[in-house]
Amino acid sequence: MEINLLAFGQIVEITGKSAWKMAGIKDTNALIQDLEKQFPHLVKTNYSIAVNKKVIQENTAINENDTIALLPPFSGG
Amino acid sequence: MNSKPNNRYQRQIQLKEIGQEGQDKITQAKVLIIGAGGLGCPALQYLAAAGVGTIGIVDFDVVELSNLQRQILYNLDDIGKPKATTAAGKIKALNLEIQIETYNLQITNKNALEILENYDLIIDGTDNFATRYLINDACVILDKPLIYGAVLRFEGQIGVFNYSNFETNIKTNYRDLFPKPPNLDSAISCNDVGVLGVIPGIIGTMQATEALKIICGIGKPLANKIVSYNVLENSFYDFEIAANENSNSDFPKNKAEFLAFNYEWFCNANLDVETISIEEFDTIRKQETITIIDVREIGELPVVDEFAFLHIPLSELEKTLSTLSTENIIVVYCKSGQRSAKAVQLLKEKFPNSQSFSLKGGIEAWKNIN
Numbered sequence: 001m002e003i004n005l006l007a008f009g010q011i012v013e014i015t016g017k018s019a020w021k022m023a024g025i026k027d028t029n030a031l032i033q034d035l036e037k038q039f040p041h042l043v044k045t046n047y048s049i050a051v052n053k054k055v056i057q058e059n060t061a062i063n064e065n066d067t068i069a070l071l072p073p074f075s076g077g
Numbered sequence: 078m079n080s081k082p083n084n085r086y087q088r089q090i091q092l093k094e095i096g097q098e099g100q101d102k103i104t105q106a107k108v109l110i111i112g113a114g115g116l117g118c119p120a121l122q123y124l125a126a127a128g129v130g131t132i133g134i135v136d137f138d139v140v141e142l143s144n145l146q147r148q149i150l151y152n153l154d155d156i157g158k159p160k161a162t163t164a165a166g167k168i169k170a171l172n173l174e175i176q177i178e179t180y181n182l183q184i185t186n187k188n189a190l191e192i193l194e195n196y197d198l199i200i201d202g203t204d205n206f207a208t209r210y211l212i213n214d215a216c217v218i219l220d221k222p223l224i225y226g227a228v229l230r231f232e233g234q235i236g237v238f239n240y241s242n243f244e245t246n247i248k249t250n251y252r253d254l255f256p257k258p259p260n261l262d263s264a265i266s267c268n269d270v271g272v273l274g275v276i277p278g279i280i281g282t283m284q285a286t287e288a289l290k291i292i293c294g295i296g297k298p299l300a301n302k303i304v305s306y307n308v309l310e311n312s313f314y315d316f317e318i319a320a321n322e323n324s325n326s327d328f329p330k331n332k333a334e335f336l337a338f339n340y341e342w343f344c345n346a347n348l349d350v351e352t353i354s355i356e357e358f359d360t361i362r363k364q365e366t367i368t369i370i371d372v373r374e375i376g377e378l379p380v381v382d383e384f385a386f387l388h389i390p391l392s393e394l395e396k397t398l399s400t401l402s403t404e405n406i407i408v409v410y411c412k413s414g415q416r417s418a419k420a421v422q423l424l425k426e427k428f429p430n431s432q433s434f435s436l437k438g439g440i441e442a443w444k445n446i447n
Contacts, residue, residue, distance in 0.1 A: 006314065008232065008305050008307075008314070009229055009230075009232055009305075010229070010270075018307075018310070045259075046255065046257060046258075046259035048254055048255060048316070050316045050317075053314075053315050053316060053317055054316075054317045054319065055253075055254060055316050055317060055318050055319065057256070057319075057321045057323055069314060069316065071234075071254075071303075071305060071316055072259070073206065073227070073254075073255045073258075073259050074227035074228060074229040074232070074233075074234055075203075075204060075205050075206045075209060075227060075229075076115075076204055076227055076228040076229045076272055076277075077112050077114050077115055077116045077117070077201075077202045077203050077204040077226070077227060077228065077277065
């Protein structure tokens with residue numbers, strides 16, 4: 001089961017890429033765990049997660065071909 | 078004099094979605110722009126050009142050389158002048174038919190409600206998280222639509238908070254998207270990492286566009302949504318925001334709670350670095366030899382000539398760390414105290430036993446007293 005990942009803002013600096021695919025992830029909690037293992041700097045970083053463009057706040061199931069976006073806050077003006 | 082009827086707004090009145098009725102709404106509208114910087118400049122220009130009847134401008138800052146790359150209302154002669162009054166002057170030269178209110182001050186929880194109350198809609202063009210949360214909460218308490226914009230590097234975010242498109246009655250806000258303020262590591266700003274000048278130009282122009290849509294009641298304002306735009310990729314990506322029950326816990330819910338809420342603390346709660354007050358700093362630097370480090374970028378104002386210091390911009394600090402002596406007490410300052418806190422964190426990681434402090438309130442607070 002493949003899913004699509006998109007990163008924005010300073011998340012891209014941490015992951016080193018803005019779009020990639022992952023497999024074997026069943027929900028957003030598992031995704032966060034996996035991402036933090038791959039990219040330890042994410043632990044200390046704030047970001048919101050959107051599953052298929054909807055911002056989620058609680059653990060959410062992930063299905064095949066879903067697109068998960070990681071959006072950090074910006075403060076620049 | 079021009080004897081023809083006033084055709085200043087003819088091109089937009091021609092649009093059937095706007096017409097004279099829409100123009101009348103624009104004339105009656107009152108819009109407050111907080112921050113006359115990269116976002117505020119284009120938003121101000123387009124709203125003044127469109128004839129928004131009353132425009133308020135809030136900014137406590139002065140124009141610096143490093144602003145001119147993106148803050149397109151200003152020119153070389155404006156350096157050192159207050160942004161709010163300078164911007165107001167430029168806008169008056171553009172349109173004498175509108176009312177401009179100038180607020181040469183920093184928006185705080187003590188003055189926000191009485192200022193915001195006078196306006197129908199608020200544009201956030203500020204550059205720090207504490208003020209963004211403050212404006213968001215004020216708009217929720219006063220039930221005013223808030224047009225949010227933020228920029229970083231090659232990206233921008235724009236959204237409309239506290240406004241429903243009447244398809245639903247749901248009104249979401251910044252706290253539904255980011256319930257917790259970012260910790261120090263995420264709280265980087267354009268001062269630290271840069272921004273392409275056209276980005277705030279694009280996002281500020283989009284903020285003006287959303288304002289005109291809401292004023293005229295046309296199209297689909299970005300309610301309950303945030304759009305992220307990346308110029309390098311030429312890509313837009315939408316995020317739909319849902320009301321978030323969990324965001325309510327530490328949210329001031331009324332005027333009294335808002336007045337009592339400490340936004341600086343809320344946004345710096347994760348900063349675990351020692352600070353030094355202005356008074357302590359002045360005492361100690363007169364009594365003993367201390368190392369003072371300015372971590373602002375080159376050319377930032379105000380200029381400091383009252384004491385000796387090392388100038389190491391935060392972006393250079395990590396590379397330079399190993400050459401620093403930690404024999405003396407180190408006091409780090411920046412403009413407002415955010416970057417210096419980050420610098421002290423870096424110093425402490427490298428030299429856990431060093432005595433390093435961040436100057437509370439930054440050099441601006443110091444200059445206010447000295």
